[in-house]
Amino acid sequence: MEVIEQVSALRAIVTALRCGGKRIGFVPTMGALHEGHLQLLRASARENDVTICSVFVNPTQFNNASDYKLYPRTLEQDISLLQSVGCDYLFAPSAEEIYPQQSVLQFSFGELEAVMEGAHRPGHFNGVATVVSKLFHIVQPHKAYFGQKDLQQVAIVRQLVRALSFDLELVCYPTVREADGLAMSSRNKRLSDAQRQQAPQLYKALQLAAADLKQKPVAAIRSEVAQKLQQVEELELEYFEIVDSLTLQPLQDISGQEEVALCIAAFVGEVRLIDNMLVNLKEG
Ligand code: AMP
Numbered sequence: 001m002e003v004i005e006q007v008s009a010l011r012a013i014v015t016a017l018r019c020g021g022k023r024i025g026f027v028p029t030m031g032a033l034h035e036g037h038l039q040l041l042r043a044s045a046r047e048n049d050v051t052i053c054s055v056f057v058n059p060t061q062f063n064n065a066s067d068y069k070l071y072p073r074t075l076e077q078d079i080s081l082l083q084s085v086g087c088d089y090l091f092a093p094s095a096e097e098i099y100p101q102q103s104v105l106q107f108s109f110g111e112l113e114a115v116m117e118g119a120h121r122p123g124h125f126n127g128v129a130t131v132v133s134k135l136f137h138i139v140q141p142h143k144a145y146f147g148q149k150d151l152q153q154v155a156i157v158r159q160l161v162r163a164l165s166f167d168l169e170l171v172c173y174p175t176v177r178e179a180d181g182l183a184m185s186s187r188n189k190r191l192s193d194a195q196r197q198q199a200p201q202l203y204k205a206l207q208l209a210a211a212d213l214k215q216k217p218v219a220a221i222r223s224e225v226a227q228k229l230q231q232v233e234e235l236e237l238e239y240f241e242i243v244d245s246l247t248l249q250p251l252q253d254i255s256g257q258e259e260v261a262l263c264i265a266a267f268v269g270e271v272r273l274i275d276n277m278l279v280n281l282k283e284g
Helices: 007-019 035-047 065-070 075-084 116-120 124-139 148-163 186-190 193-198 201-212 218-230
Strands: 002-004 024-029 050-055 089-091 143-147 169-173 235-244 259-268 271-280
Touching (some): 002 007, 007 024, 007 050, 007 089, 007 124, 024 035, 024 124, 035 143, 035 169, 050 075, 075 089, 089 124, 116 124, 116 235, 116 259, 143 148, 148 259, 186 271, 201 218, 201 235, 201 259, 201 271
Parallel strands (some): 024 050, 024 143, 050 089
Antiparallel strands (some): 235 259, 259 271
């Protein structure tokens, strides 16, 4: 695997690959790789001639300076993991390489960014859209791989791809979890042992809500989840929403819905975690 830090070097490689008729799969990440990322990389290696992974902790998508500073950075370990899953190129640029001048681009995603992550992390999706657009222009992939773990991000990127006519296919893979249900996340590395014990309560709350969906009204489920999580010592719930799985707009009533998404965000100590679950209401 070749490690590339310069945009110009990667552009030259991509041009040669495309001229040679190669199909390019792309997995954008912020590094501190785990099985959730590796699943995307394996899929890309299977489905394309060449796989490019980016590891870039994108400063413009952090609305919290300490979250950016403390974000885990484990490049050496990432390189060996990438080699083990057949990645061909790692693009690991500096912040100056991606942002030679301060970005003033403004994106708007309408009602899609007015809820959940968009509402609680001002500027977050603007930063995501900026970096994803830049990376798509540089890497020019045929297929780009994202995780359902960041459900709203997938919806935003889908809208971005349509709005800017990027000529690529978006591929989304399910959330990979630890044995106790905790969604894998690079931020899990920042949890203390005690916090790590408590963190699976997020997923437990989603399971509880899913089990109640057909029996109880939305408002009752919301207060049940809030109450349950209030009992977890180091956990502070930021939001729990039951939303339409496509528009991601919160629902007060699920009658007539085919599929909903249960979405949750909470601080466990200082670490902010998110999770979600899709529930098909037509089955069973
Ligand atoms: P990140 O490095 O957190 O920006 O994530 C890079 C990509 O991996 C994003 O598309 C994420 O949604 C995806 N991802 C992160 N964690 C998981 C997980 N536990 N399961 C599936 N995909 C994930």
